Amino acid sequence: MKERILIVEDDPTMLDLLKDALKMENYDVHGVMTGGKALDFVNENETDLVILDLKLPDVNGLEIMEDILEKTGSLIVISAHGDIETAITAVKLGAYNFIPKPFDLEHLITEVKRALEVRRLKSEYELLREKLEEKKSLSEIIGESRVMRELKEKISLISRRNVNVLIEGESGSGKELVARAIHNLSGRKRFVAINCGAIPANLFESELFGFEKGAFTGAENSKPGKMELADEGTLFLDEISELPKDTQVKLLRVMETGEIERLGSTKIKKVDVRIIAATNRNLEEMVKAGKFREDLFYRINVVKLRVPPLRERKEDIPLLVKHFLRMGREELGVEVKGITKRVIDFMMSYDFPGNVRELKNMI
Incomplete structure (x- = not known):
């Protein structure tokens, strides 16, 4: 597929000259004469490179650089009115290069090729980084059994x-x-965890939504809640089955509106939070029994994952043993050469009702 270039130039003669020259280099070239049309184009079309004249009839090119770069991979600035300060500003804002007019056409074509090559290298690097990050995040989940490979x-x-x-x-x-x-691979900002079963019911609302100074006895200072701290990130609600019924209603409202309000405040704050909930109970049965809100259940149950108990993946026990021995060496400075076959055989025959946590404590 040809790489797409947009030229933003208010001089029709110069625009046609640049379009013809770059089409000869086998690029997919488009041209517009105003900043507004440039923004419309990059918002509607995937664009690999923008060549931007700073002097436009409707806007200073520097003012739209940031918006253009959010949508495109690279940008070259051209101008007949540039100086050193303008060039430095353009590069600081993210331009690959600043080329003053008049310029040699061959020089511009060379810079275009270089800018696109840098963009390709950055894309390849980002793809490699994402793959390494994925491998690192998933490597913390120990197990190569079929059920664990499917889970990963x-x-x-x-x-x-x-x-x-x-x-x-x-x-x-x-x-x-x-x-x-899931969070580490998502690109979202912060991971905030809350154990719904470890917080008294009368404190849960203030813990989740925060409070202002004087909101209740003992509230000597304002404090943001977990939901606010997780803005643009992930909120992990462990043991969500233990969430008090009245708090379930308030959590549902936040998930529907994206708005929170601290206790003792009338100020509304918008939040962007991804919810990951966990439970060791059957929420569907709790819904039928009237112990968990059906509407909240469907809000959190967009995607369901099941983590298998250790007894269903016993072939992973030797890997887990090695992992926990290595952790022991690093954290405690204790050198253990290995575990006898007899102990491994016992572990393989044991059902581990406490699952991986019990195995870790045993090691």
Whole structure:
């Protein structure tokens, strides 16, 4: 596929000259004469490079550089009115180069080729970085059994989709590790965790939404809630089945509106939060029994993942043992050469009701 170039130039003669020269180099070339049309084009079309004249009839080219660069891979600035200060400003804003007019056409073509090559290299680097990040995040989930390979594939698929996730699994099976892996691969900012089963019901609302000074007895200072701290990030609600019924209503409203309000405040704050919830109970049965809100269940259950108990993936036990021995060496400075076959055989025959957490404690 040809690389697409947009030329933004208010002089029709210069515009036609540049278009013809770059078409001869086998690029897909388009031209516009105003900044407004340039923004419309890059918003509607995937563009590899923009050649931008700074002196435009409707706007100073420097003013639209940031918006253009958000949509395109690279930008070259041209101008007959440039000076050293303007050139430095353009490059600081992200331009690949600043070329003053008049310029040699061959020089411009050379710079175009270089800019596109740098863009290709950056794209390849970013792809490699993402693959390495994915490998690193998934490597923290120990296991090569079929069920664990399938789980890792699902994590990779859903991580960059901005959807809420419900993780089901027994206590100690590794639900938070899965949640962290999804977050790490998502590109979102901060991972904030809250254990719904560890907070008294009367404190849960203030913990989740925050409070202002004087909102209640003991509120000596204002404090942001977990939802606010997770703005543009991920909020992990562990043991969501323990969420008080009245708080379920308020959480649902926040998920529907994207708005929160601290206790003791009338100020509304917009938040962008991805919810990952985890439970060791059957939420569908709780919904039927009237113990969990059906509308909230459907809000969090956009994608469901099941973390298998250790007894369903016993072939992963030797890998987990090696991993925990290595952790012991690093954290405790204790050197253990290995574990006897007899101990491994015992572990393979044991059902581990406490799952991976129990195995870790045993090691």
